[in-house]
Structures are given as structure tokens and as C-alpha cells.
Amino acid sequence: MRRILSGKLHTMALFCAVSMVLGGCAKPDVEETTLSEEKLITVGFSQLGAESDWRVANTESIKNSLTRAGGFDLMFDDAQQKQDKQFHAIRNFIQQEVDCIVLAPVMETGWDTVLEEAKDAGIPVVVVDRQVNVSDTSLITAWVGSDFSREAKIACEWLKSFTEVKGIAPEDLYIVDIQGTLGATAQIGRTTGLELACEQNGWNLLAAVPADYAQTKSKEVMQNLLEQYDNINVVYCENDNEAMGAIEAIEEAGRVVGSDIAAGEILIISFDAAQSGLKLVLEGKIALDVECNPLQGEEIERLVMAVNSGAEFNKYTYVSESAFSADDTVTSVMLDDEEYQITVLTEEILRQREY
Ligand code: AHR
Secondary structure (H helix, E strand, C coil), X not given: CCCCEEXXXXXXXXXXXXXXXXCCCCCCCHHHHCXXXXXCEEEEEEECCCCCHHHHHHHHHHHHXXXXXXXXEEEEEECCCCHHHHHHHHHHHHHCCCXXXXXXXXXXXXXXXXXXXXXXXXXXXXXXXXXXXXXXXXXXXXXXXXXXXXXXXXXXXXXXXXXXXXXXXXXXXXXXXXXXXXXXXXXXXHHHHHHHHHHHHCCEEEEEEECCCCHHHXXXXXXXXXXXXXXXXXXXXXXXXXXXXXXXXXXXXXXXXXXXXXXXXXXXXXXXXXXXXXXXXHCCCCCEEEXXXXXXXXXXXXXXXXXXXXXXXXXXXXXXXXXXXXXXXXXXXXXXXXXXXXXXXXXXXXXXXXX
């Protein structure tokens, strides 16, 4: 599926002017940037882990784009969700004098020192998926990823409209949030969006507990939540693997997942819209799945090429994302005065998806 990508345009010329002054992004030696046909662009890719179906699809997308046939020599490192391992990988890439570093960071903070080291070595850093929170934004060359706050807004606006149509009063909603890895941009955006909506709409947020985007951990978290609260009627899962774990726990506890809250069903909202999650939407077990698009490889390829060749590129790029519902109760929501369409999932749509 082709995705539309958008972002704020920065010219490479301007970027280089700034970064040269700061001792930064591009290789300073013009001769080094003049690629002969045989010269591969060496890229070190620090992926944060393999915790979810989404992450696996994201890794595949990037590996499939940065191929030897396409002119890249890719070094890949899986950090197993540990920031220390990412520091180690980046320092290794610096030692190997790669042309570019691609970083999918596990959390937002803590990157200043290691990214300073990359900058001092003249190696551009392209950040993918989550963001880094650094005091000097010239430490990163470009970023491509999702608008996680917008994803949360879509989910919460949908829940608001859905419960209004079904005649469920806001004060009768008892929500638990199974959070992602604390400190990750995806977690911050999705958790904050829900907290805000609970405040604005008068929904009850019973608990928010992290499960690191992992199915097994989410199942444990949900089992504990079911023991603590007997009135949960909405579970807001911050990714599909967490939704799968939560559903297992709910069903093992003898409860039913679905959208008939009035009849005692527990409504599940999820993020990612990977095949595994969307199958549960088709079964009516996930009521809404907001897409987090992992197919970022082509954009990363374009960026790395542009950075290397001195061509124009966007410093910040958001991938486009859809949302899928199990039924047609709500087919659009308003987002900042714009109508946003919700797709009612069908088998045909699921068949056509790439991940
Ligand atoms: O940062 C993106 C999130 O990380 C995805 O929602 C999740 O599945 C992944 O592990």
C-alpha cells in the first residue's frame, strides 16, 4: 500500500550551513561524499527491539529498503529494549565510521552525550519511529515516524462518539490503560491523550499500568487489573500485542470482549492495526484499532540518500495513518475541525494490507 508522507521542508543547503557551523551532520570532506558507482553507503541501524508485530514489520521495512542492490551496506543491531545497548551500538557504528546512523530510540531522554559523539565524528543521525528529546536539535539530521498524540485523539474522539450513539453516560465508563514502555514517544502521546480525554469527558480512568508493548506482560497486567476492579468496561491497549494479551486474560476470567458495554462486554481499543490486531477487529474483539504505520523503510532510504548526496529533504516527516472499526456505529470523527474517516474493516481490506 502506498502511503502519503508529509512534513516541514528544510533545504539541505540550509541544514548543512547550520550543521557545518555547529560541526555537525554531513561529512565535511566533499571528496568523501562523491560516490563512485561501486561505493556503498554504510548505514548503522540501531533498532530498539523486537517486542511487537509492529516492530518486526518496521525492521523488515527498513532492511528491505537499505539493500546492497540499492547501494547500501547495512549494519543492524537489535537492542532488546535496552537504551544502554543502543548507546553501545551507536558507539560501535561511530568507530566503524559509517556514513549514516539510523536510530529507532527506545525512549525520548538520555541521548545528548552519544549523539554529540556522532556529531563530533561528522556522522548524520536519522531518527525513526519515536523521537529523541535533546537540548540541541542539530544533533539529529532528520526524523520520520508517527503522530502518537493524533492517534490518541482519534481513539478518544471515536470512544466519545460511540458511547454517545449507544446512550452510555460518560460517568459510566470505567477505563484501564495498558501503557507501552514508559518514556517512549508512543506511550507519552497515547497515555497523555487518554488522560486529557478522561478529564474533558468525565470518564473514569481506573488505572494506567505499563506492559512494554508485550503480549505476555500485558496478559499479567490485565489479570491483576481484573482482580482489582470488577467494573472495567473499556481497556485502552497501547498496541496490538497488548490487546492480544489483555483479551486472553479477559476471556480466561470468563468475561466477554465486545462493544456491547451495556450487556457487560469489555470494549477494547488498540493501536498499530497490524494483521494480528486487525484479525481481532474482524472478529469483533477489538472495537477500534488506530493504525501506527511501520512501513518507514522507503522514506528512510530517501532520507539517507538525500543526506549523502546533498539533496533537499524534509527534516520532520509524519507517516499517514488510518483507523479501523469493527462496525459502522461511528464512521468519522472531528479532529481540529477536520473530518477524519474511520474505515469499517472488511476481509477484503485486511487481505490487501502489507503488514
Ligand atoms: O513506537 C511504536 C510502537 O512501538 C508501536 O505501537 C508498538 O507496537 C511498538 O512496539
